[in-house]
Amino acid sequence: MPDTTYDMFPSTGFTVTHFLVSADIKKSVDFYARILGGTVVMDGENGKPNVVQLANTWIIINVGGGPTDDKPAVYLAPPKDGEAVSSFLNLRVANIAECYDRWKGLGAEFLTEPKVHDAETRCYMRDPDGHLIEVGEAKQ
Incomplete structure (x- = not known):
């Protein structure tokens, strides 16, 4: 806790x-x-x-x-448009599929589903004001 x-x-x-x-x-x-x-x-x-x-x-x-x-x-x-971003939160998670499903079910709006990349699987969402938040699970 x-x-x-x-x-x-x-x-x-x-x-x-x-x-x-x-x-x-x-x-x-x-x-x-x-x-x-x-x-x-x-x-x-x-x-x-x-x-x-x-x-x-x-x-x-x-x-x-x-x-x-x-x-x-x-x-x-607050952000004026969703295109230009100079800073964002980065949430490292243990299980991206679980977080994506849970947070989407609670109303979070994601730009895409999680995408697999070389070093991680990641996706992005926005808070109610449009601040960008990266959600990623690193590959071990």
């Missing part, structure tokens, strides 16, 4: 999270928790971020916004 403590204040080293901009936070939190089996560790109430523990990492899900003093020329927005 994974530790569901979200350590925003590590005493040594650092904590890795992935920040996703969402147009519909509740729908995205539901996707990462219900479909992928994550655990909601912060619900976004009272100014806190929405955080879902997904396996051994955390996904922060929040709204976009304009520039701030520490990122003066940068704004945050």
